[in-house]
Amino acid sequence: MASTIGFIGLGNMGNHMARNLLKKGYPLIVYDVNKEAVEGLKQAGANVAASPAEIAATTKKIVSMLPASQHVQAVYTGDKGVFSSLQKNSLLIDSSTIDPSVSQLMAEEAANLDSKFLDAPVSGGVNAARDAILTFMVGGPEAEFETAKEILSNMGKNVVHCGAVGTGQAAKICNNMLLAISMIGTSETMNLGMKLGLDPKLLAKILNMSSGRCWSSEIYNPVPGVLEGVPSSNSYKGGFGTALMTKDLGLAQNAATATKSPTPLGSLAHQLYRVMTNSGFAGKDFSSAFQFLQEQDK
């Protein structure tokens, strides 16, 4: 029988990822500060812990999927955090998108407790999480990567080793900067085309057979009604929150500053998403950039 896995953070992404581990036969023990999120997993067959510490005392394999750096620090280093009751030779896999330096700090603290911490952020939206086809970008030692891959393969179709701890985050931050830029580009393109009298479904079809095609136009189109089963066709509910995208763009800008890399479009995308976050779009999916642009016309 597969060994028990601890899962912390059962939000838009984590709840699907945890369910996929259950489906593949892994016993689970879960924790989230949100009782509703926990209840869903309990009904699906998971055991429930009262704290991250209880998870660490129960199992040596833990996956976390939390919003941002501060939540990861709280879960691992806080009172009743993972580190307070960690067993030796534990494997900690954090799939949240956070500052690479925080991943490195967590890895150092884990090493002091004779355990390993790997960063393994993901690409792919909530549907990819549901369908277990995420891409994992993993930073950490090669030996632990192989063990991590066995677990992560149950939740994704690509598990890529990027290098030392923190490099998974580096890859993820770069990807999301490009994603934000392409989502804004797709949103303004669709808005312009519609104003020129084009039917949005037809315009999307043409873009997707032409050189403007991208993930934002083809898989996650921001215009309501163009695709079924994406947040834009569900009042921008669920999906990847605008506040989270703003966070990722901030991480990219910090990295660009530290490495003196010119990222003019990344910087502009950050500002646009920050304005959206401050204008009532924080909890909406990031494809609501289209709705935001439309509202500027009113």
Ligand code: NAD
């Ligand atoms: P979310 O906000 O929907 O879920 C986060 C969960 O963490 C929530 O259930 C929340 O209650 C829980 N949480 C917060 N603080 C906690 C704590 N101290 N202890 C335990 N649980 C706590 O976020 P999400 O959309 O699932 O994203 C999670 C991470 O994955 C983020 O870093 C995000 O940037 C990244 N990501 C998201 C997507 C997406 O499409 N949603 C895609 C790729 C990567």
